[in-house]
Amino acid sequence: MMGIQILSVTFIFLMLYVVRIHYKKGELPKVEAIFWASILFVVGILVMVSQSADYIRRLFAVTRLTDVIVIFSFMGVFVLLIENRIQINKLRTRLERLVRDRAMDSK
Amino acid sequence: MKIAIVIPAYNESRYIGKFLDKLLVATKQVVVIDDGSSDKTCEIAKSRGVECLQHMVNLGKGATLKTGCDYAFKKMGTDAVIIMDGDDQHVVDDIKLFEKALRGGAQVVLGVRQMDAKMPLMRILGNKSMSILINLLFGHYIADIPSGFKAFTKRAYHELHWHSSGYEVETEIAVRIAKSKLSYTEVPISTVYHDKEYGFNMLDATKVLLKLPYWLWS
Numbered sequence: 181m182m183g184i185q186i187l188s189v190t191f192i193f194l195m196l197y198v199v200r201i202h203y204k205k206g207e208l209p210k211v212e213a214i215f216w217a218s219i220l221f222v223v224g225i226l227v228m229v230s231q232s233a234d235y236i237r238r239l240f241a242v243t244r245l246t247d248v249i250v251i252f253s254f255m256g257v258f259v260l261l262i263e264n265r266i267q268i269n270k271l272r273t274r275l276e277r278l279v280r281d282r283a284m285d286s287k
Numbered sequence: 288m289k290i291a292i293v294i295p296a297y298n299e300s301r302y303i304g305k306f307l308d309k310l311l312v313a314t315k316q317v318v319v320i321d322d323g324s325s326d327k328t329c330e331i332a333k334s335r336g337v338e339c340l341q342h343m344v345n346l347g348k349g350a351t352l353k354t355g356c357d358y359a360f361k362k363m364g365t366d367a368v369i370i371m372d373g374d375d376q377h378v379v380d381d382i383k384l385f386e387k388a389l390r391g392g393a394q395v396v397l398g399v400r401q402m403d404a405k406m407p408l409m410r411i412l413g414n415k416s417m418s419i420l421i422n423l424l425f426g427h428y429i430a431d432i433p434s435g436f437k438a439f440t441k442r443a444y445h446e447l448h449w450h451s452s453g454y455e456v457e458t459e460i461a462v463r464i465a466k467s468k469l470s471y472t473e474v475p476i477s478t479v480y481h482d483k484e485y486g487f488n489m490l491d492a493t494k495v496l497l498k499l500p501y502w503l504w505s
Contacts, residue, residue: 272452275344275346276346276350276452279323279342279343279344279346279350280342280346280350280353280354280357282343283320283340283341283342283343283354284340284354284357284358284361284362286340286341287338287340287358287362
């Protein structure tokens with residue numbers, strides 16, 4: 181097993197543990213916990229048995245499987261970034277309105 | 288013309304009582320907005336017979352100003368507001384300059400501090416740089432953008448309608464004045480500096496620079 185594979189598998193186990201902890205605490209819904217665990221499981225398989233993903237590599241016309249993983253990871257990160265930003269802005273606006281209305285109504 | 292004084296305050300128990308004692312000699316139309324202070328800011332204001340609105344949590348200066356202006360225009364029925372900081376930096380006698388300008392037809396009145404030896408050097412450089420940058424981008428030279436002593440009429444307040452909730456609100460107001468057709472005037476004000484590290488800092492300046500492109504195109 182190569183160094184990068186050991187590092188990746190360690191990271192995947194760590195993230196699975198993080199998902200489990202948040203699920204147990206009730207901070208992550210069951211469906212979402214299964215979704216993240218499945219993603220991590222699939223990535224783990226691809227990392228461990230990289231030749232099994234030759235079909236995907238050929239499909240996207242790239243020489244290395246890592247490139248496919250990196251491209252999809254960036255896409256995922258950007259989706260999460262935009263979604264988080266929109267949700268934070270929404271929450272901030274709602275919180276500000278609530279706090280300001282309550283301050284004025286209390287008089 | 289009915290004019291109210293709006294004072295945004297956050298943990299100002301050290302100075303607010305002293306400031307209100309001086310202010311109440313000049314006017315009784317005063318409202319303090321306590322932005323979720325952990326000290327006795329609001330109790331001190333109430334002990335002077337001043338109306339005090341309290342935010343449950345700290346939202347920032349921009350949101351506090353909005354609460355104060357909304358309350359003054361909607362509940363107090365004022366025609367204009369004068370905004371002053373609650374840390375006793377401003378001189379009460381200067382209110383007359385703002386009232387005169389508002390009664391003279393100005394929609395917005397901006398207080399300009401003297402950039403002399405009393406003002407910290409870094410603040411002078413920061414203020415000047417921001418004024419030059421706003422002038423380059425929006426074509427109006429506003430001499431003292433971070434000044435917290437300013438006044439708006441009701442119409443101007445609705446037209447400016449800022450979105451910033453933190454300290455960057457002062458720059459957003461300057462940008463919106465520069466982009467609007469509102470008539471504004473600047474008046475010289477005196478300032479007393481109590482604490483050189485207090486208020487607008489480098490982090491706020493960075494936020495302002497990051498938001499400038501958004502204000503430019505919005």
